[in-house]
Amino acid sequence: RKEVEQDPGPFNVPEGATVAFNCTYSNSASQSFFWYRQDCRKEPKLLMSVYSSGNEDGRFTAQLNRASQYISLLIRDSKLSDSATYLCVVNRRTGANNLFFGTGTRLTVIP
Amino acid sequence: NAGVTQNPKFQVLKTGQSMTLQCAQDMNHNSMYWYRQDPGMGLRLIYYSASEGTTDKGEVPNGYNVSRLNKREFSLRLESAAPSQTSVYFCASIFGGGVNEQYFGPGTRLTVT
Numbered sequence: 652r653k654e655v656e657q658d659p660g661p662f663n664v665p666e667g668a669t670v671a672f673n674c675t676y677s678n679s680a681s682q683s684f685f686w687y688r689q690d691c692r693k694e695p696k697l698l699m700s701v702y703s704s705g706n707e708d709g710r711f712t713a714q715l716n717r718a719s720q721y722i723s724l725l726i727r728d729s730k731l732s733d734s735a736t737y738l739c740v741v742n743r744r745t746g747a748n749n750l751f752f753g754t755g756t757r758l759t760v761i762p
Numbered sequence: 763n764a765g766v767t768q769n770p771k772f773q774v775l776k777t778g779q780s781m782t783l784q785c786a787q788d789m790n791h792n793s794m795y796w797y798r799q800d801p802g803m804g805l806r807l808i809y810y811s812a813s814e815g816t817t818d819k820g821e822v823p824n825g826y827n828v829s830r831l832n833k834r835e836f837s838l839r840l841e842s843a844a845p846s847q848t849s850v851y852f853c854a855s856i857f858g859g860g861v862n863e864q865y866f867g868p869g870t871r872l873t874v875t
Contacts, residue, residue, distance in 0.1 A: 659802070685863075694852055694866035695805070738804070740864075750864060754804035 652677050655741050657753035665761050668729050672756045674739030675721045683742035684715055686724050688735045689755065695738055698724075729760045764788055766867035768853050774873045775843040783838040783870050785853030793856045794836035795820075795864070796828060798849040805852065811836055843874045 657674045664670045676684075684701035699706065701713040701722050712725040722739055739753035769784045787794065796808040797820075807820030811830040825847060827839045836855075840847060853867040 692869075694868050696866070697863045700863075750807075752805040754802060 654678060654743075654751040655739055655753040657739050657756050659754055659756060661757040661759055663759045663761055664729055666729055666731060668760075669725065669727045670729055670758065671726075672724045672737055672739075672758075673721055674723070674753050674756075675719075676739075676741045676751070677720070678741070678743050679717075679720060681720075681741045681743050684713075684722050685740040685742075686711075686713060686722075687738040687740055687752075689738055690735050695752075698737070726758075729758075731760050731762060734758055734760050766853055766855055766865050768851075768867035768870050770870060771868065772871050774875065775840075776875055777844060779843050780839065780841050781843065783840075783851055783853075783872075784835070785837065785867055786835045787853075787855040787865070787867075788834065789855060789857065789865065790833070791855035791857045791865070792833075794830065795854040795856075796826070796836070796838045797852045797854065798822065798847075799852060799869075800849050808838065808851075840872075843872075845874045848872060848874045 655676050686698040687695040688698040689695040699708050699713050701715045705714045710727045714723045736755040736757045738755045741751045743749040766787045792813050795810045797805045799805050806822045808826050809820055809828040811817045814833045817828050829837050851870045854864045856862050856864045
């Protein structure tokens with residue numbers, strides 16, 4: 652079983668729609684969780700960290716469910732500029748070699 | 763503050779040729795990483811360096827070597843390139859451990875024919 656699993660999509664949604672992505676992780680000892688965004692032919696960049704209590708940044712809301720070992724990302728009022736691949740990233744514990752990346756979920760927002 | 767820089771941005775090699783991918787960061791980060799990204803496979807760790815003077819294998823180290831030249835620079839070497847090494851290579855760095863944001867370079871697109 653992969654350390655981190657995501658639905659690859661693609662998700663094609665109209666502008667203004669709300670879209671949600673889920674990600675599951677296999678190691679219950681995982682400590683830190685992130686969503687990264689990767690534009691086509693570019694490097695990944697941090698979108699937001701995911702905290703146990705859930706957190707929001709503008710139109711983006713991240714949730715963590717430790718019991719079920721999944722992380723979600725909700726995007727409200729989708730914009731054309733939200734089109735990208737969203738990577739779920741899990742850190743098993745502190746240390747240099749404990750980051751695990753999902754394969755990414757591709758989102759296309761359609762005018 | 764340039765962040766993480768990589769050179770070259772593009773490279774075409776013939777099978778059996780060697781080359782070194784350069785990476786440097788100016789953020790005083792301790793840990794540096796080399797990943798490859800292939801369609802449908804996500805990012806896979808090749809090698810990492812937790813601190814200056816140390817290097818360790820990641821998930822897919824075969825066919826690669828690395829050097830942590832100093833705190834800023836971490837290079838990846840392909841001694842004898844193979845078509846299976848055609849990929850996009852990303853260097854990344856992080857301050858401290860994995861609870862912090864990982865910063866990526868712009869990538870090197872390598873094609874081996």
